[in-house]
Amino acid sequence: MQRVEKSWLERADEDTPLSEQDFIEEVKGDEKIFVASYLQLMWWRFLKHKMALISAIIVILFYLVAIFAEFVAPYNPDNSFVQFKLAPPTQIHIVDTNGKLQRPFIYKTLRERDPETLRNNYVEDTETIYPIRFFVQGPEYEILGRWNATTHLFGVDAPRDEMGFFLLGADRLGRDLFSRVCYGARISLTIGLVAVVVSLVVGIVLGGVSGYYGGTIDNVIQRLIEFIRSIPEIPLIMALAAALPADLPVVQLYFGITIVLAFVGWTGLARVVRGRFLSMREEDFVMAARFAGSSEMRIILRHMMPSFLSHIIASLTLSIPGIILSETGLSFLGLGLRAPAISWGVLLQEAQNLRSVALAPWVLLPALAVILTVLAFNFLGDGIRDAADPYAK
């Protein structure tokens, strides 16, 4: 179903009518195209897909944030600002009270307690101004687990107990949500990659065997795939994840969840690989290689692999968002990763309670990170798939 679903995107650029100017340029460019290598052709084709390009930048940016979370996040994700529990996102101003334009700054936030409801209200104190600075000194951290540093990407020069800068607000315990989203990216973004790699290994082996040898093995593996696909995914994942002991350390839990996700995820990849193998088995160049006496392994690795590698990469990219969503869902339900681990799903657990959502709608903001990532991966995958076949019209 997924394959059909995406197909109109592939057409996106071929639908665009060519103007005369474009056409002339295209003819001129032809010569360049004739001598270009496969990789070059792929790259040019990819550049034509604007959404994919933007998405690639977003994805890279997100991964950079995940790698350098300590640097990007202004605060430690576990440190709470006790006086700023459920504080709303800090307003950024560029015009001060005198109507003069300034560099972006924030006002000091004061807490007032509603005498009736005892709820905290946060108001701005327009007397005190904290300009937002880049590369400020803050809490010390280790970069890439090796070098100590204290510089953070942005922040305000304010004593910690007086003022915090909450780009996305603060959570129930007064922890900076933006910092937590940055750190959460680590688990949420890598679990997709790791699970996809595991699925890929299983998918390539079983899908390859299935497509290359055909016959009974093919039949058995196809039944197996159909069987796994016929089970509703979420209940199955829930059941498997629930079987992981609750007191596992974070790292083991992480790999446990990854394997659970991969267990369901490999079927899609296996189908793609099998389809490729089936169509390529009949190609003349495979026949030629066989007559020339190549071993089966050499035929697969040397002759077949290069022609479907790009398609595999495309399907990989397209299956990452599903896995990210599953992890988010699982952790949201409390069956996946649990605090103190930070993932976007764990952050969203806080939104499970309708009262806290009504009180502090910004606890829903981690969802935005999830949605952006999922969309970006979808577009990126579409772009790669377009580019994977640069000879297609």
Next chain:
Amino acid sequence: MTIYIIRRVLYMIPTLIAISILSFVIIQLPPGDFLTSYVAQLRQEGDIIDESQLESLRVRYGLGEPVYVQYGKWISGIFLRGDWGQSMDWQKPVKELIWERLGLTMIISLSSLLVSWFIAIPIGVYSATHQYSILDYTMTAFSFIGLGTPGFMLALIVLFVLQNQFGMNVGGLFSEEYINAPWNWAKVVDMLKHIWVPMAIVAVNGTAGNIRITRANLLDELNKPYVETARAKGVKESKLIWKYPVRVALNPFFSTVGWSLASLVSGVTLVAVVLSLQTTGPMLLRALTTQDMYLAGSFILLLSVLTVIGTLISDILLALVDPRIRLQ
């Protein structure tokens, strides 16, 4: 045709057996058997443990015997006596708990499927025939958002907006007074008042994908010679579109209905937890967290079996519609 149906049904049997084994494995996954935890729970509550009762349970489920004997007793219990095991969390036989919830899950899944087709097909057709119009772009944008937003988040947001802006309480499937009431007309009416929210949320996710499929397939068909021929012969445009290319474009829809059913059941599960519906989702979650494994295993088994049966029905329908398939 009969041969095709018989062959499909026979194909289904290994799948069903595999599903039952998987469900049984899930029941067995937590350490210890359910009786041990049951006894521990009773002891904690200070109840008196009736040894003879325990012994009869032990014999009935074959506890302490090899795994395959246990599996045999479990599956034959289901088939011969309709005995799905005991829910220790609810202190009730599983069969008393599951059917109503399973029914509601299926009602929501199927109606969402219909709703999403009902919305997606006209929009998809419009998008394809009016390519690059404003509405086409709007719908494309909408379908991307629908694709990227998981159902449970959508449910949270809808819940929040409805409650905050309109003061509506949309959680649950029934008003308080009907939750434990026996089924009657008033309860059905009450359910219809509540069911549209989860239905709409689950449908939106499916709709996004369905719009894309319809649009893509129809775009492929629209340039084919037979469309041109019909147009040249002077067939009215609306009749032409709906009668020929749309029919072809919708084929992959029906062939994937089995998988969409599986993903709908998945979607309903999460949405139901957020909206605390009286469907399988919340009960399954609770059963899993309290390790009430007979209940959980039964749910997995039944949800999967129903999906497989749904796929079978859709395959048969597809074969009825498209003679090429049954000849293969």
